Amino acid sequence: MTGVAVCFGTVNSIKALWETKIKKSKDDLRTEKEQRDRIAVGRLTGAWEDRITLAKLKEKIVTEEGRVILRIEKEDWKTLPAALVQLTHIQEWQLHRIGLQKIPQFISTFQNLIVLDLSRNSVAEIPKEIGKLTRLRDLLLSYNRVNYVPEEIGCCENLEKLELAMNHDLDDLPAGLSNLKKLYHLDLSMNQFTTIPDCVVNLPSLEWLDMGSNRLETLPDDIHRMEKLHTLWLPRNELEYLPDNISRMQSLDTLVLSKNKLRDIPPLMESMSNLRFVNFRDNPLTYDVTLPDLNEDVDEEENDREMFGREFMHYYIQESRKRGSQTFTSVLNMALDAVPELASSL
Numbered sequence: 001m002t003g004v005a006v007c008f009g010t011v012n013s014i015k016a017l018w019e020t021k022i023k024k025s026k027d028d029l030r031t032e033k034e035q036r037d038r039i040a041v042g043r044l045t046g047a048w049e050d051r052i053t054l055a056k057l058k059e060k061i062v063t064e065e066g067r068v069i070l071r072i073e074k075e076d077w078k079t080l081p082a083a084l085v086q087l088t089h090i091q092e093w094q095l096h097r098i099g100l101q102k103i104p105q106f107i108s109t110f111q112n113l114i115v116l117d118l119s120r121n122s123v124a125e126i127p128k129e130i131g132k133l134t135r136l137r138d139l140l141l142s143y144n145r146v147n148y149v150p151e152e153i154g155c156c157e158n159l160e161k162l163e164l165a166m167n168h169d170l171d172d173l174p175a176g177l178s179n180l181k182k183l184y185h186l187d188l189s190m191n192q193f194t195t196i197p198d199c200v201v202n203l204p205s206l207e208w209l210d211m212g213s214n215r216l217e218t219l220p221d222d223i224h225r226m227e228k229l230h231t232l233w234l235p236r237n238e239l240e241y242l243p244d245n246i247s248r249m250q251s252l253d254t255l256v257l258s259k260n261k262l263r264d265i266p267p268l269m270e271s272m273s274n275l276r277f278v279n280f281r282d283n284p285l286t287y288d289v290t291l292p293d294l295n296e297d298v299d300e301e302e303n304d305r306e307m308f309g310r311e312f313m314h315y316y317i318q319e320s321r322k323r324g325s326q327t328f329t330s331v332l333n334m335a336l337d338a339v340p341e342l343a344s345s346l
Helices: 002-058 080-089 105-109 128-132 151-155 177-179 242-247 267-270 312-346
Strands: 059-064 066-071 092-096 115-118 139-142 161-162 186-187 207-212 231-233 254-256 278-279
Touching: 066 115, 080 105, 080 186, 092 312, 128 151, 242 267, 267 312, 278 312
Parallel strands: 066 092, 092 115, 115 139, 139 161, 161 186, 186 207, 207 231, 231 254, 254 278
Antiparallel strands: 059 066
16 A cells, blocks of 8 residues: 555656646746736837828928928927838938937938938037038038037948037048049038147138137148138137138138237238228227328218227238338337447446
8 A cells, every 4th residue: 555655746746847847838828918008018019100100201301302301399208219210312301409419320221312411419529420411512400419520421422511510529530531523512610629630620611601700729721731721710719819720811812810819911912902801890900000091082882990800900911011111120229229329348
């Protein structure tokens, strides 16, 4: 009887073990099925969410002058959804004041993009994928938080207009920027530059440059290499002098230098016949010069002169030359007067 009891106990143990395994297997199958169901539901939910997002994005698309434009303003889009990659036919992004924090890496799939306008957001970085946009003509990122521009931007071979104003910490640009042979408009105002970067001086087609409200202390001596530059905005900087070669900028017709620390105007600038507008207002110039009054018979329209403009520049140079000559004569006379006294003392 003892053997039978032992055998019966063993059978019960095996049965219990088997039932436990079966139960665990059923539990595992049920858990796996629940996971599959959740994944399926998640996929279904994600698909529906993508469809809803895509539909919402399509509502933001307009066509103007034959160009397909995605336009979103004053909404909350801190990130751009992956569903956007289904709309790669878009040629222009106009995304303003949406709180955007990051340019997605999938930007490289938008090969038709001509204009990328993300002004007035919170973008901190330009991804290197930007270099894939070889048809891009305008890149507008003013009023963001960009503090670094990748070397790959030099691959945007058709870029004509680049705006990076008011990005606070931006103080340098990559050497590759000089590869942008078609870039003619560059806005770097309200940043932290202390000089004009070499890559900017090397831009062969640059016509318009704004570097106002930076911390410029000097201008490059070879500034005249910007042969096509016709407009140069440099107000609100720390400039104390101008290089003589600025007079060799034959295309320059607009030069704004107000609110700097200039002590003098280079006499060579007198030869800049193409310079139509210049502004030296609010600089601590050495000589206090006031333009002479015009004839009372002159028309009021002709009498509307810029006090610190082109005419002021010419008059200042003439006066500084005259006063400098007078100072030299006075010093020379004092020296000559001192000669007899010196001789008598000997």
